Amino acid sequence: MPPSFTRFSATVRPEGAFTVLAMARRLSASGKDVIELEIGDSPFPSPDCAVEAGIQAIRDGRTTYGPSAGLPEFRAAAAAYVNAEHGLSVSAENVVAGPGAKTFEQLFCEAFLEPDDGVLVFSPYFPTYPANIARRGARMVLSSLRAARAFRPDLDDVRRFLQEDPRPKGIFLNSPHNPTGGVTTEEDLQGLADLIRGRDIAVFSDEPYDCMVWDGRHQSLLAQPGMLDQTVAAYTFSKSFSMSGWRLGYAVSSPDTVNVFDLLTNTALSCVPPFTQAAGIAALQDGRQYRDGRMREFHRKVQLLVAGLNAVEGVSCLAPGGTFYVFPSVAAICNRDTITSHGLAMYLLEGADDALGVACLGGECFGEAGGGFLRLSCAQPDDRLTVAVAFLADATTRRDRIAAYLDTHPEYRLATPYATS
Ligand SMILES: Cc1ncc(COP(=O)(O)O)c(C=O)c1O
Secondary structure: OOOOOOHHHHHOOOOHHHHHHHHHHHHHHOOOEEEEOOOOOOOOOOOHHHHHHHHHHHHOOOOOOOOOOOOHHHHHHHHHHHHHHHOOOOOHHHEEEEOOOOHHHHHHHHHHOOOOOEEEEEEOOOOOHHHHHHHOOOEEEEEEOOHHHOOOOOHHHHHHHHHHOOOEEEEEEEOOOOOOOOOOOHHHHHHHHHHHOOOOOEEEEEOOOOOOEOOOOOOOHHHOOOHHHOEEEEEEHHHHOOOHHHOOEEEEOOHHHHHHHHHHHHHHOOOOOHHHHHHHHHHHHHOHHHHHHHHHHHHHHHHHHHHHHHOOOOOEOOOOOEOOEEOOEOHHHHHHHOEOHHHHHHHHHHHOOOOEEEEOEEHHHHOHHHOOEEEEEOOOOHHHHHHHHHHHHHHOOOHHHHHHHHHHOHHHEOOOOOOOO
16 A cells, blocks of 8 residues: 555645646647636746856856855845845845745745744735645635735734734735735735734745836835844746746745755755856846846736726726736626636636636635635737737627536526625
């Protein structure tokens, strides 16, 4: 008999976007035209300066192990970058390199959480948070983000968590927020800092979309007095510099926390490839103009998608304050046709038409609070976005086809109507 797997492994769920991506690719391979709005990946090439620096570093033989915390020059470049961009005053010793932003979720939990500790998570949430919190046997405590508050965190929930939870220890914050596009304001961050300052509370501040704030500038909790000691902010090259496949990111925190992350990185990954970091340094130093051009493109695409979706019967879409996602409410359509929002997304991909499909995600891929919404990424050419909106408008009027899809997929039948306000 093969050895049994852990109970933990049985609870792990993949990021929904990757599952839908696989299905979209299967349908495409079988000849269907699929407009892929499911995954948050840039359609743009990595900046030339980064590509050249990466290739040169490989040619120069920078293909061996490096320090677990990252190359000193990478850490210094990242510190200079966040100082200039986010008004911080950190140095290389405040920075640790990682393969993207995602692994820092796990390292944060390993660094700060004991079994049964409470961790406040704003819902909907990035789908890999639960597995990383569960890895340490900690408890996820949810606070809903509401459209009526532009999906900003509710500080009353934070206060309640701190007062009432038997073992409050961690908070996962993500701004700009995936999937809703909500942006936590400076006032929110001040309020949050005032609530936790000096307490045994650590914040994982997930900031992959720091360059995608559409009104004003990105604000990091790190900039609030005293918060460097209580916060781990995670950044990535995936979104700002179109470098998701290079797997490069970094976290910023106090030197003590960085030392612990250094150890944890050593035992899990050894290091991030030096040539990847060389590419990252070039992007940080010479790729900002490239970055800003791409960010403007994303913003324009977001506006295009929001305007299109708001013209569709039964759809209502807030303009996101940041990110390249839109998060329209489709609750009216779901309630009318008794289909879940995930079911509606699946219908748009595989059920609505034999030749064309739109791949997007039901909001519940990000937790129950996302039910009644869809998440669409805008990382496609403008004409494809326009076709996708027209397709959605038409497909959601074809009620007989939705009913037929539900007959063959009863698991997508909506049991309780979604709230519509
Ligand atoms: C909120 C959030 N955190 C983390 C990540 C992971 O990013 P990376 O590619 O840098 O690991 C993403 C990517 O979509 C994200 O949206």
